[in-house]
Amino acid sequence: MVDRRVPSRLRCDAGWDPLPRPAPRTVRPSMSRFARVFAESIAAAADLPVDDVLGLIGAPPKAEMGQLAFPCFQIAKARHAPPPKIAAEIAAELSSDAPFTAIKAFGPYVNAFLDGAAVARDVLPRVLAEGERFGRLDLGHGEAVVVDFSSPNIAKSFGIHHLRSTVIGHALVNLFEAAGYAPVGINHLGDWGTQFGQLLAIWKTDGDEDALAAGGIQYLLDLYVKFNTKLEGEPGLQDEARACFKALEDGDPEARRLWKLFRDVSLAEFETSYRRLGIDFDDMRGESFYEDKMPAVLDELRRKGLLKTSDGATVVDLEEHGLGAALVRKADGSTLYLTRDLAAAQFRRDTYRFVRALYVVGGAQALHFAQMTKVLELLGRDWAGAVEHVPFGLMRFKDRKMSTRKGDIIPLASVLDRAVELAKERIVEGAREKGLPEPDDVDGLAETIGIGAVVFSDLKNRRQRDIVFDWDEVLSFEGETGPYLQYTAARIASMEQKSGRPITTEVDWTVLDGPGELALCLALEGLSDSLRRAVAECEPSLVSDKLLEIASLFSTLYARRDWKVVSDDEGLTDARMLLAHAVRQALGNGLGWLGIQVPDRM
RNA sequence: GCACCCGUAGCUCAGUUGGAUAGAGCGCCUGCCUCCGGAGCAGGAGGUCGCAGGUUCGAAUCCUGCCGGGUGUACCA
Numbered sequence: 001m002v003d004r005r006v007p008s009r010l011r012c013d014a015g016w017d018p019l020p021r022p023a024p025r026t027v028r029p030s031m032s033r034f035a036r037v038f039a040e041s042i043a044a045a046a047d048l049p050v051d052d053v054l055g056l057i058g059a060p061p062k063a064e065m066g067q068l069a070f071p072c073f074q075i076a077k078a079r080h081a082p083p084p085k086i087a088a089e090i091a092a093e094l095s096s097d098a099p100f101t102a103i104k105a106f107g108p109y110v111n112a113f114l115d116g117a118a119v120a121r122d123v124l125p126r127v128l129a130e131g132e133r134f135g136r137l138d139l140g141h142g143e144a145v146v147v148d149f150s151s152p153n154i155a156k157s158f159g160i161h162h163l164r165s166t167v168i169g170h171a172l173v174n175l176f177e178a179a180g181y182a183p184v185g186i187n188h189l190g191d192w193g194t195q196f197g198q199l200l201a202i203w204k205t206d207g208d209e210d211a212l213a214a215g216g217i218q219y220l221l222d223l224y225v226k227f228n229t230k231l232e233g234e235p236g237l238q239d240e241a242r243a244c245f246k247a248l249e250d251g252d253p254e255a256r257r258l259w260k261l262f263r264d265v266s267l268a269e270f271e272t273s274y275r276r277l278g279i280d281f282d283d284m285r286g287e288s289f290y291e292d293k294m295p296a297v298l299d300e301l302r303r304k305g306l307l308k309t310s311d312g313a314t315v316v317d318l319e320e321h322g323l324g325a326a327l328v329r330k331a332d333g334s335t336l337y338l339t340r341d342l343a344a345a346q347f348r349r350d351t352y353r354f355v356r357a358l359y360v361v362g363g364a365q366a367l368h369f370a371q372m373t374k375v376l377e378l379l380g381r382d383w384a385g386a387v388e389h390v391p392f393g394l395m396r397f398k399d400r401k402m403s404t405r406k407g408d409i410i411p412l413a414s415v416l417d418r419a420v421e422l423a424k425e426r427i428v429e430g431a432r433e434k435g436l437p438e439p440d441d442v443d444g445l446a447e448t449i450g451i452g453a454v455v456f457s458d459l460k461n462r463r464q465r466d467i468v469f470d471w472d473e474v475l476s477f478e479g480e481t482g483p484y485l486q487y488t489a490a491r492i493a494s495m496e497q498k499s500g501r502p503i504t505t506e507v508d509w510t511v512l513d514g515p516g517e518l519a520l521c522l523a524l525e526g527l528s529d530s531l532r533r534a535v536a537e538c539e540p541s542l543v544s545d546k547l548l549e550i551a552s553l554f555s556t557l558y559a560r561r562d563w564k565v566v567s568d569d570e571g572l573t574d575a576r577m578l579l580a581h582a583v584r585q586a587l588g589n590g591l592g593w594l595g596i597q598v599p600d601r602m
Numbered sequence: 603g604c605a606c607c608c609g610u611a612g613c614u615c616a617g618u619u620g621g622a623u624a625g626a627g628c629g630c631c632u633g634c635c636u637c638c639g640g641a642g643c644a645g646g647a648g649g650u651c652g653c654a655g656g657u658u659c660g661a662a663u664c665c666u667g668c669c670g671g672g673u674g675u676a677c678c679a
Binding site: 055056058060061062065069071073076077083106107108109153190193194195287310311312313314315322324325326327329330331332334336337338340362363364365366367368391393394396426430433434436449460461462464465466467468470472473476477478479480481483484486487488490491494495498499541545548549552555556558559560561564565566567580601602 | 606607608614617619621623627628639642644659671672673674675676677
């Protein structure tokens with residue numbers, strides 16, 4: 001079975017070096033187009049390569065110090081002069097033409113002040129024109145990237161611990177799509193393996209098809225727990241399980257029938273959760289699909305002299321690479337998940353011709369993927385470097401230790417249900433308090449908001465961190481949460497409806513030259529850069545951060561007494577409405593990439 | 603033992619391709635609904651960036667060694 005999250009207990013004497021990472025995906029953390037203009041003029045003034053300058057440009061700590069900064073320490077050192085002196089000299093040579101209003105030295109830095117009107121005139125029409133395409137990139141040129149994610153075990157319930165792989169993987173699929181790749185979302189279902197034998201073994205004594213039909217996956221889970229309980233007093237049961245799995249492998253009709261039944265029952269429940277999360281896989285092959293493709297892999301390994309026998313088992317010795325021994329066949333002749341993953345990797349390569357193959361799987365399995373990549377390398381696959389484990393931290397639980405063997409899991413559905421329930425209460429309450437009519441589709445809205453909260457609570461964290469599951473945090477709608485972002489967008493949608501004026505770019509840009517508007521336009525401009533970094537690092541939280549920044553900057557403006565979007569001044573209204581609309585567009589696009597819907601009211 | 607991940611405010615986390623006085627959210631305290639939706643906004647208190655060295659004009663960021671937590675380390679997946 002392939003449950004990617006279940007801890008493994010392989011043994012390996014030596015440690016291992018992480019494989020060299022594939023070539024860097026990006027060259028520079030490119031900045032806005034304005035940074036480039038700034039860099040070009042500095043490069044000319046100081047006689048330096050533009051790219052070197054661009055790499056050094058950053059943002060000053062405060063808005064009063066401008067929007068772009070160039071530190072002079074390095075050239076000062078090369079030219080044996082004090083940095084402030086160099087900065088002053090460069091600043092003196094630069095003219096502050098548009099889009100800059102001023103360029104001046106601040107100690108050892110040369111800082112540029114951008115013209116808010118010029119920035120707005122540049123950014124906002126693009127947002128309007130590009131609409132849903134705003135922020136997207138063409139880094140991938142339509143090349144295929146396969147993303148293996150979620151990959152739950154059949155016959156076990158879909159727990160909260162599956163959330164991480166599922167939402168991170170889903171976000172990555174969308175992010176790669178937005179960056180111009182052709183992603184293929186793959187759900188590598190754990191529908192094969194020795195644990196199926198356990199289920200079949202306990203079924204013999206305790207199985208009941210009516211109960212299965214009624215209880216669904218919960219019943220299978222109960223059986224699984226029952227097996228483990230019974231095993232303690234009856235060790236022979238393990239052999240029985242092995243025999244059952246053997247029968248399944250050999251095509252015993254009754255075993256196959258039951259296996260298919262278990263599979264269908266489980267899939268039905270998984271589909272419900274996937275549908276709620278808006279996830280649609282491109283490829284749902286289970287491990288069973290690769291059964292007949294493993295002999296070819298083993299054959300090739302043997303032909304290339306990579307196999308060794310060790311204690312009856314067949315292994316690829318990776319000791320010299322610090323990766324221990326990779327087991328590809330057990331002493332009893334049956335295969336392991338490494339063997340299946342090797343067959344699957346080859347199949348994916350043949351089928352999709354990917355340029356990157358991602359595995360969104362917990363960090364606990366780093367060794368497995370390192371071994372897999374190394375074996376592919378030894379087999380001479382020139383695409384081995386494209387195989388990439390995208391690890392994420394463990395989900396732990398606040399109060400208690402969770403044990404799948406005892407059936408002690410929090411079903412994902414119950415977390416979603418609770419979030420949706422709270423969202424519904426909030427909507428109804430909110431409508432009453434504000435004297436607004438209750439929305440037509442309260443349940444649909446609650447679903448969008450509740451699920452948005454759960455999904456974002458995961459995606460705002462950097463992938464590799466372990467996260468502690470905390471109901472209060474996952475179900476929070478305030479602060480840095482999905483509902484906060486949705487709410488910001490919903491308020492704007494509501495204004496657009498009320499104003500009744502069409503969004504236009506025929507506006508007086510000078511009314512948008514305040515520091516708040518400028519910061520906001522630069523944040524909007526930065527959305528695609530967050531996307532660039534997110535796909536380079538397989539890190540959705542980079543987009544989450546940018547969205548929070550955009551929403552927060554807009555909310556600050558919005559809350560000001562002296563800053564109303566809709567006013568008697570039609571010119572001002574049109575300009576601010578365009579800005580607000582751009583914010584809504586950016587939030588909608590970014591949240592969409594993260595797999596979160598945006599309602600137009602809440 | 604060895605390897606990998608993590609260690610930043612009371613809590614949850616940004617910041618980690620070296621750059622200016624280390625930033626948010628939650629919680630706590632103070633304000634803000636005659637005015638576009640308060641799921642919001644503003645302000646305050648709160649920090650030896652795990653510890654100790656080192657490199658550097660400059661270190662939360664890079665290097666070394668420790669400490670703490672997590673994970674992995676051959677017939678489960």
